[in-house]
Amino acid sequence: MSLLETVHSPAGLRELDPAQLDELAAEIRAFLIDRVSGSGGHLGPNLGVVELTIALHSVFDSPKDRLLWDTGHQSYVHKILTGRAGGFDRLRKGDGLSGYPSAAESEHDLVENSHASTALSYADGLARADAHRGVTDRATVAVIGDGAMTGGMAWEALNNISGGPDRPLVVVLNDNGRSYAPTRGGFADHLGELRAGKPGPGLFEQLGLAYLGPVDGHDTAALQRVLRDARELRRPVVVHVVTEKGRGFAHTENNELDKGHAIRPMDPVTGRALGQSSGPSFTSVFGREIVRIAEERPEVVAITAAMLEPTGLLPMQKSFPERVVDVGIAEQHAVTMAAGLSIGGVHPVVAIYSTFVNRAFDQLLMDVALHRRAVTFVLDRSGVTGDDGPSHNGMWDMSILQVVPGLRIAAPRDGTRLAELLEEAVSWEEGPTLVRFPKGPTGEDLPTRATFSGIDVLHRAGPLDVLIVSVGALAPMALRVAELVWAQGLGATVVDPRWVTPVNPALADMARRHRLVVTIEDNSRTGGVGSTIAQFLRDRGVHVPLREFGIPRRFLDHGSRADVLSDCGLTAQSVSRAVVEEISGTEGTDRPVAPGGLHDEMARLMEQGNWGDAR
Numbered sequence: 001m002s003l004l005e006t007v008h009s010p011a012g013l014r015e016l017d018p019a020q021l022d023e024l025a026a027e028i029r030a031f032l033i034d035r036v037s038g039s040g041g042h043l044g045p046n047l048g049v050v051e052l053t054i055a056l057h058s059v060f061d062s063p064k065d066r067l068l069w070d071t072g073h074q075s076y077v078h079k080i081l082t083g084r085a086g087g088f089d090r091l092r093k094g095d096g097l098s099g100y101p102s103a104a105e106s107e108h109d110l111v112e113n114s115h116a117s118t119a120l121s122y123a124d125g126l127a128r129a130d131a132h133r134g135v136t137d138r139a140t141v142a143v144i145g146d147g148a149m150t151g152g153m154a155w156e157a158l159n160n161i162s163g164g165p166d167r168p169l170v171v172v173l174n175d176n177g178r179s180y181a182p183t184r185g186g187f188a189d190h191l192g193e194l195r196a197g198k199p200g201p202g203l204f205e206q207l208g209l210a211y212l213g214p215v216d217g218h219d220t221a222a223l224q225r226v227l228r229d230a231r232e233l234r235r236p237v238v239v240h241v242v243t244e245k246g247r248g249f250a251h252t253e254n255n256e257l258d259k260g261h262a263i264r265p266m267d268p269v270t271g272r273a274l275g276q277s278s279g280p281s282f283t284s285v286f287g288r289e290i291v292r293i294a295e296e297r298p299e300v301v302a303i304t305a306a307m308l309e310p311t312g313l314l315p316m317q318k319s320f321p322e323r324v325v326d327v328g329i330a331e332q333h334a335v336t337m338a339a340g341l342s343i344g345g346v347h348p349v350v351a352i353y354s355t356f357v358n359r360a361f362d363q364l365l366m367d368v369a370l371h372r373r374a375v376t377f378v379l380d381r382s383g384v385t386g387d388d389g390p391s392h393n394g395m396w397d398m399s400i401l402q403v404v405p406g407l408r409i410a411a412p413r414d415g416t417r418l419a420e421l422l423e424e425a426v427s428w429e430e431g432p433t434l435v436r437f438p439k440g441p442t443g444e445d446l447p448t449r450a451t452f453s454g455i456d457v458l459h460r461a462g463p464l465d466v467l468i469v470s471v472g473a474l475a476p477m478a479l480r481v482a483e484l485v486w487a488q489g490l491g492a493t494v495v496d497p498r499w500v501t502p503v504n505p506a507l508a509d510m511a512r513r514h515r516l517v518v519t520i521e522d523n524s525r526t527g528g529v530g531s532t533i534a535q536f537l538r539d540r541g542v543h544v545p546l547r548e549f550g551i552p553r554r555f556l557d558h559g560s561r562a563d564v565l566s567d568c569g570l571t572a573q574s575v576s577r578a579v580v581e582e583i584s585g586t587e588g589t590d591r592p593v594a595p596g597g598l599h600d601e602m603a604r605l606m607e608q609g610n611w612g613d614a615r
Contacts, residue, residue, distance in 0.1 A: 002027050008083045010057035010108075021058070021220050025050045028077055029248040035088040037268040040387075041099055042073035044246035044260030045145075048176050048217070052143070052241055053077035055223035056172070059231065060141055063107045066126055070119030070144040070154075072100035072112060073262075074174070082108040092387040094559030099388060114391040115359070116179075116329045117151025119144050120171065124157050127167040139231055143172040146191055147179025147306060150328025161236045162208040169236045170227070171209075174217065176245040179306040179329060180258045195242060204238045213240030218247065257309055282437040282473075283380055285415040287312030289422050290349060290378075291319050300426060303338055303350045305331045311351035311380050331356050335363035335375075342373035347426060350375060354382040354394025354436060361400060364432070369404045372431045378422070382411075382436035383473065383522030383551075384564045390555035393564075397436055398471075399527035402501050406431035409501035411472030411521075411529075415442035421498060438473045438522065440561065446475050448496075453506035455495050462491025466579055467514040467544075469507065470496050471521035471529050477572050478520050484576035490583055500529045507533065508540040516582055517546040520575060522565070525550035547582055549575050 003020060004027040007013060016024065028050050036043040054077070056067060062082070069075045079087075079097065084106065090096025101109035111122055123142035130138065148154060161169060175191055177183055183191075187203075194202050195214050204211045210233055215226045223241065230237045245259040246252030251271035252260030265274040294300050294316055304313050306329045317324040327334045331352060338348035357364070357379055368375050382394035401407055410425060410433070412418035418437060425433035448456040458475060459482050466485060470478035475496055482492035493514065497504050511517045517537070519530030530548025537546065551568050558564075565571065 004028060004031060004080070004085065007081060010062050010081055013054060013058040013081065018221050021054055025054060025220065026248075028054075028080060031080065031085065031088070032076060033249050033268050035091065036076070036263065037266050039088070039091040039093070040263055040265045041091055042076070042261065043249070043263050044252045044255070044258065045074040046076040047247050047249055047252060047260070048243045048245040049074050049143075049174060050077050050247075051218045051220045052172070052174065052223060052243060053081060055220050055227055056141065056143070057081050059224055059227040060139060064137075065139045065141060066110055066123075067108070068110060068119040068122055068140070068142045069101060069113060070142060070148045071116045072114050074143070074145070075101045075109075078108070079106070082106050092389075092558055094557070094563050096558075098558055100391070112389070112391055114389065115356070116148040117144075117153040119148075120154050120157030120161065123169055123171070124161050124164075127161075127164070127169045131164075131167055139168045139170055141170045141172060143174055145179065146173065146175045146177065146183050146188065148329060149173070149187060150179070150183060150185060150306065151330055152332060158204075158207060158209070165208065165235050167236060168231075168234045170230045171236070171238045172227075173213075173238055173240050174243055175214070175240060176217075176243045176259075178245050178259060178261075180261050180310065181306065181308055181326065183328065184326060185328060191240075194240060210235060210237035211240065212237060214242045215240065217241040217243030257314075262310075278441045280415060280442055281440060282412075282415070282418060282442050283310070283312040283439075285418050285442055286351070286378060286380070286422065286437070287315045289419045290351075291315050293423065293426055294320050294323060297347065297426065299345065299347050301325065301341060301346050301348050303327065303334050303348055305329055305334050305352055305356065307351075307353065311353070311378070313351050331360040332363050335360040336367040338375045339363075339367040339371060339373045342368075342375050343371070347429075348375050349378060349426065351378045351380065353392070354379040354397045355385075355392050357397060358400065364401070364407075365404050368432050369406050372406055374429045375432045376422075376425045376428075377432065377434040379434060379436040381439045383438040384556065384561050384568075385439045386561035386564050387558055389558035393551075393556055394436070394438075395522070395524050395551045395556070397434075398500065398521070398523040398529055401434065402527065402529075402532055404432075407501065408433045408499055410435045410499050412437055412498070413470065413472055413475035413496050414445045416445045417496075417498065418442070436472065438561075443473075443476060446479070446496075452510075453504060454499065455497050455504055455506050455510070457493065457495050459492065459494035461486055462489075464493070464514045465490040465516065465583060466492045467510055467517045468492055468494045469517065469519045469529075469533060470494055471500055471519065471523070474520050474522055474570070477570070477575070480572035481518075481520070481576045481579065484572055485579050485583075488576075488580050490580065501532065503533055503536040505540075508537060508542050511537055511542050511544050511546075514544060516579065517544055518575070518579055519546070519548045519550075520570070521548075521550045522570065523550055524553060526553045545582065547578065549578070 087097040119142040410421040450457040
């Protein structure tokens with residue numbers, strides 16, 4: 001029996017001698033390589049914290065002592081040591097282990113914590129709560145990567161932590177010199193000086209914090225000694241631990257791009273990805289098109305928040321390295337810096353995950369939109385992402401950002417439309433623009449059967465029963481809905497507005513001629529595109545019933561994108577069934593008649609029985 005099979009809780013670590021702990025570390029690395037290669041996930045970060053996690057759990061008494069991880073993707077070893085090794089066969093799958101800490105899984109997990117730079121604030125709050133309640137027999141430990149330290153919130157927390165010298169709070173700085181990519185900036189340079197042993201008090205000590213280190217993050221015995229010293233100080237202390245991301249696996253150690261930060265399922269022997277490519281991704285199309293635009297428009301500069309390759313900016317960085325700015329995990333700074341670039345005569349393109357733009361809402365609203373700055377935002381991973389869990393779904397962007405005055409929002413349905421809309425967005429100089437698209441392949445292009453006032457008509461068949469307004473990449477589902485309701489004897493028109501905000505006035509004229517309007521979007525139903533169109537139609541005096549189909553107002557469990565969409569009722573079968581039931585409820589009512597405003601060609605085509613097959 002292996003040592004790993006005998007360790008079911010942190011208490012088991014305290015029964016092992018140093019040689020056994022080293023053996024256990026090797027077994028954990030082999031286990032991670034085997035399981036994560038099969039499932040995909042954050043392999044590199046966890047290979048780098050094996051000894052650190054063993055030392056933490058052997059010195060501190062979790063869950064009495066509280067351990068926090070920033071970010072939570074480096075918690076796989078923590079999960080293994082707290083009794084969850086058996087769940088790794090279903091890592092990041094429905095009803096399986098989350099890729100982040102999860103209080104629903106274990107008492108050893110406090111917060112999910114998959115957005116960076118937050119753990120120190122959680123820790124400050126926990127330490128203050130203990131002080132308030134008179135609890136003195138436990139510690140709070142926050143493990144934070146040097147990449148997460150590029151976020152401003154971490155420094156807000158340190159400023160406050162240093163003001164409480166009597167609170168036992170241990171900050172473990174996991175310094176591997178990277179987030180996704182190598183960490184840049186003045187703080188990264190300072191860490192380099194600390195690693196080199198530069199004499200004199202460092203930044204942390206100047207802030208009033210105790211400082212221990214740097215210590216080798218792969219020497220378990222040394223880590224145990226320094227962590228015991230930190231625990232005995234009974235005050236805020238930074239323990240500087242130097243680790244190697246991707247350690248112990250050739251395919252991550254030799255990956256200079258991201259050290260295997262987040263891998264797809266792969267063959268652990270050859271390092272080759274498993275499964276065949278399903279065509280170009282939205283991300284890769286953006287990466288290609290932004291290079292083309294940059295070649296034609298020298299004023300275009302791209303900005304990323306520590307996610308150069310994941311957001312598709314690597315090709316531009318290779319072609320125009322001086323025109324790509326990586327600000328670190330600092331979304332708020334990125335957006336206001338973009339406003340400054342715009343004032344200075346540059347057109348910034350801010351490429352960011354949808355879930356992370358939430359962090360910069362105030363800057364987008366007050367620093368960009370209020371000043372009508374021509375900044376283009378490109379939101380990758382919009383809609384349901386699936387396996388990364390509730391915090392990484394991009395299901396809020398259209399609800400949150402539709403309230404921003406002057407912001408134009410586009411949702412391309414395929415690769416060709418992404419190229420078109422990105423070009424239009426960067427060409428708009430009257431204010432901010434935003435293009436959002438999901439994770440994954442673009443699929444086949446869906447042809448336009450006709451275009452009216454900027455709205456693409458994708459399908460028109462039968463009587464004017466249902467107008468289906470398709471938003472972005474759910475267009476194939478919308479076309480399938482049209483096919484299914486046609487099988488029930490109902491006619492349908494499927495349209496893609498392309499620009500969903502502001503609402504195109506032509507939608508009112510189209511809606512008047514149908515018995516029911518349906519909107520389909522991979523965004524929250526609350527405040528989403530459907531809600532905005534409903535308000536727009538009411539304001540225009542169009543009283544045709546409208547049904548919004550989107551994501552319910554709740555956090556979504558992790559699983560495949562298809563499974564999560566199905567759980568939300570976003571399948572062609574579910575939507576078409578609801579449409580048929582809704583239309584059945586209107587039987588016997590007169591068909592709406594357009595009072596005018598729809599130009600002759602559109603009216604004629606709307607009245608025709610069938611053109612454009614459902615796909």
